[in-house]
Amino acid sequence: MRFMIHNTSMQPIYEQLMDQIKTGIVEGTLQENDALPSVRALAKELRISALTVKKAYDALEAEGFIVTVHGKGSYIAGTDRGLVQEARRREVEELLESAIQKGKACGMTEEELREMWELMLE
Amino acid sequence: MRFMIHNTSMQPIYEQLMDQIKTGIVEGTLQENDALPSVRALAKELRISALTVKKAYDALEAEGFIVTVHGKGSYIAGTDRGLVQEARRREVEELLESAIQKGKACGMTEEELREMWELMLE
Amino acid sequence: MRFMIHNTSMQPIYEQLMDQIKTGIVEGTLQENDALPSVRALAKELRISALTVKKAYDALEAEGFIVTVHGKGSYIAGTDRGLVQEARRREVEELLESAIQKGKACGMTEEELREMWELMLE
Amino acid sequence: MRFMIHNTSMQPIYEQLMDQIKTGIVEGTLQENDALPSVRALAKELRISALTVKKAYDALEAEGFIVTVHGKGSYIAGTDRGLVQEARRREVEELLESAIQKGKACGMTEEELREMWELMLE
DNA sequence: GTGGTCTAGACCACT
DNA sequence: GTGGTCTAGACCACC
Numbered sequence: 001m002r003f004m005i006h007n008t009s010m011q012p013i014y015e016q017l018m019d020q021i022k023t024g025i026v027e028g029t030l031q032e033n034d035a036l037p038s039v040r041a042l043a044k045e046l047r048i049s050a051l052t053v054k055k056a057y058d059a060l061e062a063e064g065f066i067v068t069v070h071g072k073g074s075y076i077a078g079t080d081r082g083l084v085q086e087a088r089r090r091e092v093e094e095l096l097e098s099a100i101q102k103g104k105a106c107g108m109t110e111e112e113l114r115e116m117w118e119l120m121l122e
Numbered sequence: 123m124r125f126m127i128h129n130t131s132m133q134p135i136y137e138q139l140m141d142q143i144k145t146g147i148v149e150g151t152l153q154e155n156d157a158l159p160s161v162r163a164l165a166k167e168l169r170i171s172a173l174t175v176k177k178a179y180d181a182l183e184a185e186g187f188i189v190t191v192h193g194k195g196s197y198i199a200g201t202d203r204g205l206v207q208e209a210r211r212r213e214v215e216e217l218l219e220s221a222i223q224k225g226k227a228c229g230m231t232e233e234e235l236r237e238m239w240e241l242m243l244e
Numbered sequence: 245m246r247f248m249i250h251n252t253s254m255q256p257i258y259e260q261l262m263d264q265i266k267t268g269i270v271e272g273t274l275q276e277n278d279a280l281p282s283v284r285a286l287a288k289e290l291r292i293s294a295l296t297v298k299k300a301y302d303a304l305e306a307e308g309f310i311v312t313v314h315g316k317g318s319y320i321a322g323t324d325r326g327l328v329q330e331a332r333r334r335e336v337e338e339l340l341e342s343a344i345q346k347g348k349a350c351g352m353t354e355e356e357l358r359e360m361w362e363l364m365l366e
Numbered sequence: 367m368r369f370m371i372h373n374t375s376m377q378p379i380y381e382q383l384m385d386q387i388k389t390g391i392v393e394g395t396l397q398e399n400d401a402l403p404s405v406r407a408l409a410k411e412l413r414i415s416a417l418t419v420k421k422a423y424d425a426l427e428a429e430g431f432i433v434t435v436h437g438k439g440s441y442i443a444g445t446d447r448g449l450v451q452e453a454r455r456r457e458v459e460e461l462l463e464s465a466i467q468k469g470k471a472c473g474m475t476e477e478e479l480r481e482m483w484e485l486m487l488e
Numbered sequence: 489g490t491g492g493t494c495t496a497g498a499c500c501a502c503t
Numbered sequence: 504g505t506g507g508t509c510t511a512g513a514c515c516a517c518c
Contacts, residue, residue, distance in 0.1 A: 012493060019227065026229050038505060049495045054506080062306060069373065071502035071505045088228035089238070092221050096242045099217035105141065106210035107148045110243060116211070117239055120218045121232060129313070134517060171518050256508060263471070270473045282490060293510050298491080315490045315517035332472035333482070339465035340486045343458050349385065350454035351392045354487060360455070361483055364462045365476060378502060415503045 001029055005046050013048055017056035025065060025076060026085050036066060036074040123151055127168050135170055139178035147187060147198060147206045158188060158196040185209065245273055249290050257292055261300035269309060269320060269328050280310060280318040307331075367395055371412050379414055383422035391431060391442060391450045402432060402440040429453070 001024055005013055024030035036042075039057060043050040057074050060066045065084065068074040103113045125142055127135055146152035158164075161179060165172035179196050182188045187206060190196045225235045245268055249257055268274035280286075283301060287294040301318050304310045309328065312318045347357045369386055371379055390396035402408075405423060409416040423440050426432045431450060434440045469479045 014493085019224075023227050023229075040505080049497095051496090052494060055493090057506095068506070069503090070378075070507075073505060085228060088224070089230070092225045092228070092230070092235075093238060093242060095217055095221035095224060096239060099214050099221060100242060102141075102210070102217060103214045105145050106207060106214070107145075108211070108214070113214075113243065116215060117218060120215060120222060121235065134314075136517080174518055177517085258508085263468075267471050267473075284490085293512095295511090296509065299508090301491095312491070313518090314492075317490060329472060332468070333474070336465050336469045336472070336474070336479075337482060337486060339461055339468060340483060343461035343465060344486060346385075346454070346461060347458045349389050350451060350458070351389075352455070352458070357458075357487065360459060361462060364459060364466060365479065380502080418503055421502085 003042065003046060005048065013052050014056040014059065017053065018060055021056070021060060022065065022084060022088060025079070026081060026088060028081070030076050032076055032078045034076045036076070038073055125164065125168060127170060135174050136178040136181065139175065140182055143178075143182060144187065144206055144210060147201070148203060148210070150203070152198050154198055154200045156198045158198070160195055247286065247290060249292065257296050258300040258303065261297065262304055265300070265304060266309060266328060266332060269323070270325060270332060272325070274320050276320055276322045278320045280320070282317055369408065369412060371414060379418050380422040380425065383419065384426055387422075387426060388431065388450055388454060391445070392447060392454065394447070396442050398442055398444045400442045402442070404439055 001020075003017065003020055005016055007013070009016065011019075021030065021036070030036075036057070037045070039050050039053045043053045046053075057066060057068060061068055061074075065077055065079055066074050067077045100113060103116075108116075123142075123146055125139065127138055129135075131138065133141075143152065143158070152158075158179070159167070161172050161175045165175045168175075179188065179190060183190055183196075187199055187201055188196050189199045222235060225238075230238075245264075247261065247264055249260055251257070253260065255263075265274065265280070274280075280301070281289070283294050283297045287297045290297075301310060301312060305312050305318075309321055309323055310318050311321045344357060347360075352360075367386075367390055369383065371382055373379075375382065377385075387396065387402070396402075402423070403411070405416050405419045409419045412419075423432065423434060427434050427440075427443075431443055431445055432440050433443045466479060469482075474482075
């Protein structure tokens with residue numbers, strides 16, 4: 001699996017990594033027990049600090065997506081892919097929710113929001 | 123005009139202020155040449171730092187929504203209400219864009235996105 | 245509240261900090277909305293890295309014991325003290341469980357375990 | 367003698383091995399001069415690194431429980447079974463000690479500790 | 489002032 | 504080789 005880091009983005013690097021790994025799980029690119037790159041190897045490949053990679057792995061482990069074995073490496077946990085997808089859908093929902101809230105706060109009607117939505121979707 | 127600050131919110135306080143002033147302009151509550159509360163008065167009323175209020179006013183002035191007269195105070199600029207609305211629409215568009223991007227990244231089809239959208243809009 | 249760090253201990257520094265803050269909450273030394281020392285101030289006082297303090301605060305926030313406000317500081321969360329105590333009791337239970345397990349694994353009878361227990365408790 | 371490794375456990379693999387061999391000595395399954403499996407054979411059987419097995423054997427030899435003859439193999443040392451038991455009792459004592467310490471740190475009385483202990487023992 | 493993120497090293501324990 | 508912890512600095516955003 002290839003990782004891409006946008007150093008310019010406002011999104012923290014460790015969150016970018018987390019997102020890509022979660023996406024890999026949902027898409028099936030990463031399957032249960034698959035080994036993730038070692039912290040140091042990935043850090044070197046992406047030319048970022050090992051601590052940054054570790055922070056991403058730590059957070060993913062805390063959320064139950066991967067398991068880390070001391071001295072061996074990190075592996076995709078046996079999570080139901082559907083559960084992961086459900087979790088990420090909730091993230092999308094939150095974005096839509098804030099968009100709708102902001103739209104209404106600035107006086108847009110539902111019809112205007114729908115128009116904008118269809119335009120964006122293309 | 124009454125301002126409300128949510129200290130718990132993830133949105134920075136200065137952005138909350140900016141949003142509420144922009145909303146006031148769009149809704150007509152705040153009209154051209156209306157005086158805004160002084161930085162110190164608003165800071166005291168909301169129990170926040172004067173620097174935070176100043177940052178909001180500065181940003182609004184940079185965006186052309188208000189004008190600040192040294193030694194007198196801040197006033198709603200003679201902005202076309204439509205311009206304000208246009209600026210805010212762009213913000214909504216950005217939120218929708220990131221939602222769509224994240225949705226596709228986690229494997230949602232356009233149809234699924236549309237379903238979620240209609241559900242949220244209700 | 246005074247913090248004590250044992251640099252010799254095998255327990256990581258950040259865990260020592262977490263334990264002491266949890267203890268403070270249970271004992272009532274730290275109450276809801278009390279401000280914790282800033283990351284940098286505590287790091288300087290204890291002569292440890294600011295990142296180490298931050299790691300402790302981050303973990304405590306993830307467990308719901310404290311809340312951190314960007315640019316302001318960290319505060320004791322409005323957790324029911326009973327809940328904290330319950331969580332820590334579970335930690336004690338795990339230690340006892342492993343002691344009993346190991347004792348039985350090396351052939352100790354329940355009576356022998358009870359004797360040792362009473363001896364330790366004095 | 368059959369060995370069991372729990373890869374999920376928080377206890378290091380080499381310690382798991384050491385514990386099982388000590389238990390064998392106490393229970394009499396392993397007696398003086400009994401040959402232990404070769405480092406390589408045991409590593410292959412358990413699908414772990416030979417270095418890990420070596421580390422366990424080295425530690426056991428340092429503690430006097432086994433003797434290793436270069437080029438021949440490892441054998442149970444002529445240790446008094448009581449001595450092994452005594453050593454393991456000390457490990458149990460350490461666990462109880464840390465449990466009591468943690469319990470008191472979180473405000474439990476001796477009576478509460480006793481209650482929990484009796485509950486766990488059942 | 490505060491926290492949020494990141495770096496480039498180091499040492500240790502486990503495999 | 505691996506991960507686990509820690510350091511001493513840096514830059515940024517927010518208050």
